[in-house]
Amino acid sequence: MQQALRIPVSGVEAIDSSDALAHAGTFRPAKKSSVTPQPAKSETRGLPLVIRDLRKSFGDNEVLRGIDLEIPAGQFVAIVGQSGCGKSTLLRLIAGLDKPTSGTISFGDAAARPEDVRVMFQEPRLLPWARVLANVEVGLGRDRKAEGAHDRARQALEEVGLADKREQWPAVLSGGQKQRVALARALVSGPRLLAFDEPLGALDALTRIAMQRLLERVWADQTFTAILVTHDVSEAVALADRVLVIEEGRIAEDITVDLARPRQRGSAELAALEGSILGQLLGPGGAG
Amino acid sequence: MSLIESLPKVGNKVRQLTVPKADGLLPWLVPLAIILIWQAASVAGLVSPRVLPAPSDVARAGWKLLWSGELGRNIWVSFWRASIGFLIGGGIGFAFGLANGLSQLSAKLTDTTLQMVRNVPHLALIPLVILWFGIDESAKLFLVALGVFFPVYLNTLHGIRTVDPQLIEMGRVYGMTDSELFRRVIFPGALPSIFVGLRFALGIMWLTLIVAETIAASSGLGYMAMQAREFMQIDVVVLSILIYALLGKVADSASRALERLTLSWHPAFSKH
Numbered sequence: 001m002q003q004a005l006r007i008p009v010s011g012v013e014a015i016d017s018s019d020a021l022a023h024a025g026t027f028r029p030a031k032k033s034s035v036t037p038q039p040a041k042s043e044t045r046g047l048p049l050v051i052r053d054l055r056k057s058f059g060d061n062e063v064l065r066g067i068d069l070e071i072p073a074g075q076f077v078a079i080v081g082q083s084g085c086g087k088s089t090l091l092r093l094i095a096g097l098d099k100p101t102s103g104t105i106s107f108g109d110a111a112a113r114p115e116d117v118r119v120m121f122q123e124p125r126l127l128p129w130a131r132v133l134a135n136v137e138v139g140l141g142r143d144r145k146a147e148g149a150h151d152r153a154r155q156a157l158e159e160v161g162l163a164d165k166r167e168q169w170p171a172v173l174s175g176g177q178k179q180r181v182a183l184a185r186a187l188v189s190g191p192r193l194l195a196f197d198e199p200l201g202a203l204d205a206l207t208r209i210a211m212q213r214l215l216e217r218v219w220a221d222q223t224f225t226a227i228l229v230t231h232d233v234s235e236a237v238a239l240a241d242r243v244l245v246i247e248e249g250r251i252a253e254d255i256t257v258d259l260a261r262p263r264q265r266g267s268a269e270l271a272a273l274e275g276s277i278l279g280q281l282l283g284p285g286g287a288g
Numbered sequence: 289m290s291l292i293e294s295l296p297k298v299g300n301k302v303r304q305l306t307v308p309k310a311d312g313l314l315p316w317l318v319p320l321a322i323i324l325i326w327q328a329a330s331v332a333g334l335v336s337p338r339v340l341p342a343p344s345d346v347a348r349a350g351w352k353l354l355w356s357g358e359l360g361r362n363i364w365v366s367f368w369r370a371s372i373g374f375l376i377g378g379g380i381g382f383a384f385g386l387a388n389g390l391s392q393l394s395a396k397l398t399d400t401t402l403q404m405v406r407n408v409p410h411l412a413l414i415p416l417v418i419l420w421f422g423i424d425e426s427a428k429l430f431l432v433a434l435g436v437f438f439p440v441y442l443n444t445l446h447g448i449r450t451v452d453p454q455l456i457e458m459g460r461v462y463g464m465t466d467s468e469l470f471r472r473v474i475f476p477g478a479l480p481s482i483f484v485g486l487r488f489a490l491g492i493m494w495l496t497l498i499v500a501e502t503i504a505a506s507s508g509l510g511y512m513a514m515q516a517r518e519f520m521q522i523d524v525v526v527l528s529i530l531i532y533a534l535l536g537k538v539a540d541s542a543s544r545a546l547e548r549l550t551l552s553w554h555p556a557f558s559k560h
Contacts, residue, residue, distance in 0.1 A: 141463035
């Protein structure tokens with residue numbers, strides 16, 4: 001499939017996509033952690049997450065109506081739901097961007113630092129006046145001035161396949177490249193929990209598939225806990241160990257995706273799973 | 289690079305539109321043509337020297353004044369007044385812009401007052417300023433500073449208020465302290481707008497100074513022009529006007545150069 005994609009297409013986005021595909025697929029840069037692509041769960045550096053009776057209201061509008069959730073360390077969880085169901089709000093609470101109205105969120109590890117939890121937004125949110133490398137260094141947080149900050153940032157850029165772009169301005173990058181810089185920025189501090197707020201929503205289909213593979217690879221390499229909010233059910237079942245369906249501010253469905261990785265896109269199992277989740281989301285009328 | 293090479297047709301089209309060698313001279317073509325036509329019209333007797341002296345006469349007057357040292361002294365005095373007034377007014381405007389952009393309290397306290405003062409044309413204060421300061425240096429500096437204050441203040445404030453809130457949120461999420469947030473996100477984000485204010489202010493700076501010097505001064509370019517009027521030296525009057533135009537151009541070019549230097553990240557300012 002990668003071969004077929006790489007040969008016929010040309011043009012701005014496609015070049016970017018195929019280059020990312022090659023990177024995310026078979027080719028891996030020489031890195032110490034690439035020995036075990038599928039980490040045993042016991043080896044994970046990820047943070048576990050425990051949420052108890054979480055509620056969030058904006059004025060009279062109760063967006064989250066009591067969420068109870070336990071995510072073991074290192075799990076890849078996708079959260080899907082219709083727009084306005086509260087999935088992004090949940091993510092913002094987990095990331096500490098908003099304060100809950102009531103309830104608790106704990107990371108099960110008292111030693112968790114701010115740098116251990118990182119968010120990747122739907123927009124790249126790069127500083128247009130900073131070079132690519134400097135943008136990645138922003139992700140180091142308090143370690144920005146520490147020794148070796150440059151090297152860590154360079155390594156993170158290598159991880160996403162953009163080492164040669166480090167002296168560029170963000171304005172010259174394509175949409176997919178910008179999002180990969182944003183991913184490098186999120187990864188550079190070595191986070192133990194990474195929250196993704198529809199990070200691929202604005203990308204075209206090919207770049208998107210490439211980015212999904214990249215996400216899966218860095219997750220396997222770096223063994224963080226991943227929480228992915230998405231409206232794309234096929235993306236959720238392709239990437240996640242577990243899919244949570246949120247409806248009206250509550251967890252309506254908690255589905256374990258027990259399929260071996262790397263998963264074959266378009267396989268019957270994925271399609272069946274996707275169909276059943278879509279059925280749940282669209283309700284009895286729309287399942288047809 | 290590879291993208292540009294893979295799109296040769298588009299690249300050629302862009303290159304054909306800009307002729308690099310003539311690029312630097314092209315803007316001066318029109319002023320040069322005007323001077324030539326003007327000279328020709330004067331020589332042919334189409335324009336009376338009492339209405340508009342020939343460019344050659346103006347140049348001769350300029351040469352004479354330059355030789356006597358009068359021109360240099362007057363330009364220097366005007367330049368000094370302009371820069372000091374600009375630094376004072378621009379500095380205060382910038383400080384208020386920062387304070388009101390960053391602090392709600394400061395904005396509530398002072399913005400309304402400043403907006404009221406802004407709507408008084410500052411040149412209307414000339415009689416009052418003369419009563420206060422006489423025709424002393426401080427009168428001119430005060431007027432220039434007042435004129436420069438508002439464009440700098442308004443554009444600094446606007447720049448800071450319109451910094452992308454998503455970037456500010458990103459900065460906070462990534463653990464930037466307040467001072468880091470200002471240095472790395474807010475100030476660079478406000479800079480394009482601050483430059484707009486700067487260029488407006490430079491225009492107002494010359495305008496105010498010339499008016500103030502024409503009305504109440506004993507030195508400077510405006511004074512030189514008024515003296516020449518008294519003695520019917522129309523060539524010196526025209527010379528002063530041309531010098532204003534040149535000084536304005538110099539100030540504008542300086543701010544543009546500064547813009548290109550600091551805003552090279554901005555697609556609109558980057559030149560390759």
